[in-house]
Amino acid sequence: MSPGKINHLVLLTPPGRSALATLCVEGPQAVALVGQFFLPVGGKPLSDREIGSICFGHWSRIGGEEVVLSQHRQDQVEIHCHGGTISVNLLRQSLLDAGCEEIAWQQWIINQQPDPIVSDALIALAEAKSQRTALLLLAQAEGALRDAIENITLLLRQRDLPAACDALDALLIHAPLGQHLVCGWQIVLAGRANVGKSSLINALVGYQRAIVYDEPGTTRDVLIAKTALEGWPITLTDTAGLQPSRDPLELAGMRAAEASLEAADLAILVFDASLPWSTEDDALVERWPAALIVHNKCDLQGAAGFRPEGVQSSAQLAGGVTELCEQIIARLIDRVPDDDAALPFTDEQVRAASAARRALARSDVSLALDRLSGPPFLIGPAQQDR
Ligand SMILES: Nc1nc2c(ncn2[C@@H]2O[C@H](COP(=O)(O)OP(=O)(O)OP(=O)(O)O)[C@@H](O)[C@H]2O)c(=O)[nH]1
Ligand SMILES: [Mg+2]
Known part of the structure; x- marks a missing residue:
């Protein structure tokens, strides 16, 4: 068949269950193709109806799936049916068997738009x-x-x-903002074990996404939580604590944490403010120099001595979370258009x-x-x- 003779079928609503679904048939035989299955309640066939008319009827047999048709152009008919997958697949299959060629909704949009x-x-x-x-x-x-x-x-x-x-x-x-509008930004929280990474993720998303426990090594795998900060979509990634270990499972978790850090739009290094600053902490900052630093557990007695500049937080009391959000946005978005x-x-x-x-x-x-x-x-x- 030459391209001009193809009759396209496209599912315009997202796949899955919903109240209603919409299919569109487009092509030179659109009306004839749909008309062979459509049994109008008033009896007037689709081919005798005016462009712009809306009609109600059944698909394939009286008492079959109820559909509402709207004909926008000579070569385009929209079919609205129940949104269950069985109804959609029934209509779809009959139209495919009749010779329609299915295209994705993205291709349908591309075909409609010269720009x-x-x-x-x-x-x-x-x-x-x-x-x-x-x-x-x-x-x-x-x-x-x-x-x-x-x-x-x-x-x-x-x-x-x-x-x-x-x-x-x-x-x-x-451009950097534009390229993130659809996929959002990836933020990874990392740090030594038990510093409160999972607690901070929970505080940021506002529900118990990650397990929090008072023993190091609670988070083993990479875990994600999606949310929006000031309307910007972000994916927060919780990671296994980075600590010396010989346990293969823990080591695998740490490798996954490091890979996530490498790929992140923003790395957040979390430290325990109640513990003295250590050479291991220094090593983390040196390895990820662009990271945003957070000193968590500020509600506890702070340890004296040097600490690099960072956000002070208490994940347990939700303290410092607003400032953390502000700092995250400031790092990710230079200029709001x-x-x-x-x-x-x-x-x-x-x-x-x-x-x-x-x-x-x-x-x-x-x-x-x-x-x-x-x-x-x-x-x-x-x-x-x-
Ligand atoms: N006092 C206080 N305790 C906290 C705070 N944040 C976390 N904790 C506690 O610290 C312990 C460890 O918290 P988690 O959030 O599981 O820490 P984590 O960094 O995810 O730990 P791992 O997954 O084991 O690496 C838990 O007992 C938390 O309740 C805080 O801001 N203040
Ligand atoms: Mg954890």
Whole structure:
């Protein structure tokens, strides 16, 4: 079948159980394909109905699955059915057997949108974890990034290089934040055993996510808790205490802790403020110099002597947790953009915009224009091939 003759089937609602699910059939035979299964309550067949009409009926047989159809275009019919997996699969299977080709919702969005920035933003928006990140992605779906790219392109064509550089810099300054809007930030809490890492995670998320116990070596494996701080999605990782050991299980836990620290957007080293500062503590700070330091158990009698600067907390009394949250956000987010700010939010966009900026640093306007007009900014037929 040539591409123009394919009838696509797409599940527009998330997989799993829900009250309702929506399938969409799109293609030259959409009405005929759906019409062969649809038994309208009033008897008037789908093919005789006007575009924009909504009709209720049954699927395949009288008394079968109840469905509501809405026909948006000549070649597009939406089917709303019960959201149980059995109902969805029943409809889906009959349409596949009739010749529809199933595509993922992401591909469906890409097919609808000539502008890849908009389709990337709509896909990202569906995966946004908080209102704050959703608002920023919505601004990109509504054209903020496209307008910024067009403005830079115009400045380049007018040979106004200083203004083009400033505009690109203004975009790229938000790139680290933009690239975390969907996946959020990974924060790892580590430190010696029994210092209160798990207690701090519990205090940060507000419920008993991790087991807390008064013996060292309680947390063995890497454990995660997802939350949002000031509306920014984060994943907190609790780890096994780093301490001298010959136990293979403990050693495996520590290796996993170190691997998590390496991969983290922010490492937090937790120390016990009631114990004197030790050479082992020094070694941890030396090994992870960029880490945020937290001195926990501040409610206990503090040990005298040197301690590096850090947040003072008491996980047990929830003391210092607000300051810890503030410090985490300050480390992760340099500059908070306005809700309607333009920002690149995919790795590809950041790579292309950075390449354009590097080209401008060498006054290579033609290469900069190429970067800003190629993928992932290229509007048009190439979109179909992505
Ligand atoms: N007084 C006081 N006790 C705390 C505080 N935070 C944790 N504790 C206690 O310290 C002990 C160890 O706490 P955990 O949170 O399990 O410590 P951990 O660092 O996760 O320990 P491991 O998993 O064994 O490495 C428990 O008895 C906690 O109740 C605190 O701020 N003040
Ligand atoms: Mg623990």
